[in-house]
Amino acid sequence: MIKSLRLLILFIIGISCSNPVKKENITEESVKKEIEKIQSLRDSVNPTMIINSLKKVKQHAKTIKYDWGIVNCNLILMNNFLITGNDKESIAIAKENEVLIKNLKNNFFACRHYRLQGSAYLNLGMDDQGLNDLKKALEYNKKISVTNDKYFELAMLYDVLALHETIRGDLSGPNLKIYYQKELWAIQNIDNSKEMEGKKSRMLSFLYFSLGILSNKQKKTKEAENYFHKSLDICKKFNITRDTPVIVNNEMAWLLFDQKKYDSCIAYAQKGMILERNDSKADIRRDLYEVLYKSYSEKGDLQNSSRYTKLYMKLNDSILEAQQIAINEPVKNIIQEKEKDHQKNMTTILVITGISIFILAILTFFLWRRSQKIFHSRYENIISQLKNAENNRTRSSVSENADISKVSVSDKSSNIHDHTLNIILQKLNRFEKSEKFLKKDNSLTFLANSLETNPRYLSEIIKQYKQKNYNNYINGLRIQHIIQLLYKEPIYREYKITYLAEYCGFASREVFAIAFKKETGVTPSYFIEQLRND
Structure with a gap:
């Protein structure tokens, strides 16, 4: 009921904003009131709706x-574009704002403008431009005379700088902790007036959440738990139900899962699920499904584990599909713009397009037939190799061990001593049989440490004796392993490509597909389909 009422209010605002008949009633005061009404709904309405209004x-x-009204609207638009991940849109608005900001000579507006613009640049990986804008924001912040405005913007600035350090992965350095401490100091300088209470509580709850994340990364489990509890206590006290409490419950669930406190983990995950229904955060919901199915699995509750596994896999596939659509969307927009520009020549374009499509279809058909023949030949070659490997496994194993033991400096040009070389190759042979290469964190340094050697030696040996760089070597082992499973275990042919990719240790379905084709010459879907047909 409350949600419907809020939507109705926003709709009324939209109608009042779009009525061209009443232009004579638009005043500076009415614009201010419209902005205030929209800002009052920011915690209960989708950012996209706020942008449209x-x-x-x-x-x-x-x-x-x-x-003043134009600049204020632009600043709120920039912020909401950042929230929705449209960083380029935020920068486009910022460029429009630049001249107006200079004319108004308002330090608060200038500070917020450069903070938001700097955040957008940092999100896009343009660190130099982003940090330069944040420095400008700090300079303007010193000139803000209103205390609450000054410290609110200062806290937000330090939050952006802390986030930048986190993205860079510098969690052990001093800067991150310093930024969080300065942010906390700035928040504490904001008064507890009714006007600022909501903003202050939201900032404080999110800061404690960030500190909890930092503590957890630093393996300070108890400290992390305390920060998460502080964040949730503030959310409960000030009735904050969106954003922060959802992600805190999610992180708390994972923290407890790592401690094997599965009942408590499930309780927090279920709370997160309830909150997420009103917040609609697909990535968080996917995390919650994952921690729930893993927790129920550890408890031996196969029914609930199976239920949440299915939900997780379905949502994960949807998210990946949506990401792919988002990547393709700019291309579609370009095509639509071109169509508008060439409406007068539509007949000619359609004829040319038709002919081109016809020719392309013919070429595609012949290329497809050719590629299918090539694919099938490669597939038969893979199956033949698998059969030969299965028939000669024992002999191959003995031969392989013999070959390794005979390696000498004269076999390959290497600066590594014979004895060291033989030991590392034997360890590599055992590693290839251990399936440890399926782990996601198999970096060169990690494997070198596991094999008790140094990364330089290991990289050189893999390059000379495996004829691959390190990444291609690991990917090759993973692909050969999944090929064996698909060939021997028909149940794996029923799994989605996304699951197979995750099982093998790949970051995404796309990376898996590229590695599979590079290793075998065929796509995973084609290989599985042929196995099913056979």
Whole structure:
């Protein structure tokens, strides 16, 4: 009921913003009130809805040439574009804002403008430009006279800088802790007035969540748990139900799972599920499904484990598909723009396109037939190799061990001593049979440490004796392993490609498919389909 009422209010605001008949009623005061109403709904309404409503209010401000209103709308738009991941849109708005910011000479607006623009640049990986904007924001912050505005923006600035350190992966360095401490100090300087209470509590709850994440990364489990509890206590006290409490419950569930406290883990995950229903965060829901199916599995509750496994796999596939669509969306937009520009020549374009499609279809058909023949030949070669390997496994194993023991400097050009070389090759042989290569964290350094050697030696040996670089070597082992499973165990042919990729230790379905084709010459889907047909 409350949600419906809020949506109704937003709808009324949208109608009032878009009525062209009442232009004469638009005043600076009415624009201010419209902005205030939209801001009051920021914790209960989807950011996309806020963006759409703000665009209409911004148009009102432009109609009466109200620069303050235009800048304010732009700043809120920039923030919501950042929330929704549209960093380029945020920068586009910032460029429009640049001249107005200079004309208004408002330190608070300038500080917020450069903070938001800097955040967008950092998100896009443009660190130099982003950090330069954040420095400008800090300079303008020193000139802000209103205490609450000053410390609120300062806290947000330190939060952005802390996030940047986190993304860089510098969790053990001093900067991250310093930024969090400065952010906490800035928040504590904001007064507890009714106007600021909501903002302050939200910032404080999220800061404690960030500190909990940092402590957990540093293996300070108890400290992390205390920070998460502080964050949740603030959310409960100030009735914060969106964003922070959802992700805190998720992180708390994983923290307890790592401690093997499965009942408590499930309790927090279920709380997160309830909160997520009103927050709609697919990535978080996927994490919650994962921790639930793993916890139930550890408890031996196969029914619930199976239930959440299916939910996890279905949602994971949907997210990957949505990401692929998002990647393709800009291409679609470009095509649509081109179609608009060439409407007058549509007949000619259609004829040319038709002919091109016909020719392309013929070429595609012949290429497809050729590729199918090539694919089938490669497939038969793989099956033949698998059969030969199965028939000669014992003999191959003995031969392989014999070959390894006979390696000498004269066989390959190497600066590594014969004895060391033989030991490392024998360890590599055992590693290849151990299936440890399926782990995701198989870096060169990690494997070198496991084999009690150094990365340089290991890299050189793999390159000379396996004829591959390290990444291709590991990927090759993974692909050969999954090929064996698909060949011997028909049940694996029923799994989704996404699951097979994760099982083999690959970061994504796409990376797995590329590695599979590079190793075998065929796609995983083609290989599985042929196995099913056989």
